[in-house]
Amino acid sequence: MKTVIIKYNAGNVQSVMYALDRIGAGYIYTDDVEEIRSADKVIFPGVGEASTTMNYLRKVGLDKVIPSLKQPVFGTCIGMQLMCRFSEENNTECMGIFDVDVKRFPAEAGMKVPHMGWNNISNYASPLTYGVPDNAYVYFVHSFAPPVCDYTVASCQYATSFSAMLHRDNFYAAQFHCEISGDVGQQIMENFLKI
Template identity: 75%
Template sequence: MKTVIIKYNAGNVQSVMYALERIGAPYLLTDDEAEIRSADKVIFPGVGEASTAMAYLRQRGLDKVIPSLKQPVLGTCVGMQLLCRYSEEGDTTCMGVFDVDVRRFPATPGLKVPHTGWNNLTTMQGPLTEGLTENPYVYFVHSYCADVCPETSAVCDYVRPFSAMLQKDNFFAAQFHAEISGNVGQRILENFLKIDKRV
């Protein structure tokens, strides 16, 4: 099986690489369109700022490549947000795979932004959450989040309920960092790699 991690200007791919190595999953880190399209699975991670990351994707034509992929795709953190319709961060038009907007957490007394640390998932559904215990904890670092919508496959509540995971056709996404979410994150990655689906 060929797993590709998309290489672009939104760092911390190293932790994703380590996570795949831990579960014995070979991978290729690349921004080459042919390599991405020929992959069995594609992981689209991200840490950083939405408008800068989208500008980089547009420069390389990846903003058109990613939404057109037919194999299973997993976006994480900023990668998830860029798969949405729009982000308030930098007033950014994103790729629109998921029909939902990304908004900054509103200022709330006693709750810090960014939302950093362990929090639990609720209302889980879909293949990525198979085998997880009820209300599992995963690791978040973010100031912006996607609203709850029909494509939400898991919810987290911090300041307000938001989409912790999204799913539409062959596209899957997680706001949290699965690669550093311990056994829960590892199970989510393993579940993703088991998906046998092209559209």
């Protein structure tokens, strides 16, 4: 099986590589369009700012390639947000794979933004959460998130209820960092590779 991690202008890729190494999954880290198109599985991870990252994707043409993929694609953190229609972070037009807008967390008394640390997810409805215990804890670092919508397959509560995971056709996404979410994150990554 050929797994590709998309190489683009976003951080945190090394921890994704370590996570795949831990589960014994081989991978290629590339921005080569033909390598990406020929992969069995594609992972679109990252940490970054929406407008800068989308500008880079447009510059190298990946903004057109990613939505056209037919194999299973898994976006995490900024990868998930850029798969949505629009982000309030610098008013950024994104790829529109999920027809939902990414919103900034509301400023509420006692609630710190960014949402950072361990929080539980609930209302699972995804093949990625097979074998994951109810109300499992995963690790988040973000100030923006899509609200609960038609594509939501797991949710989380922080100031408001938001989409912790999304799914549409061959596209899967998680707002949290699977690669640093312990056994739960490892299970989700293993499930993705088995799709």
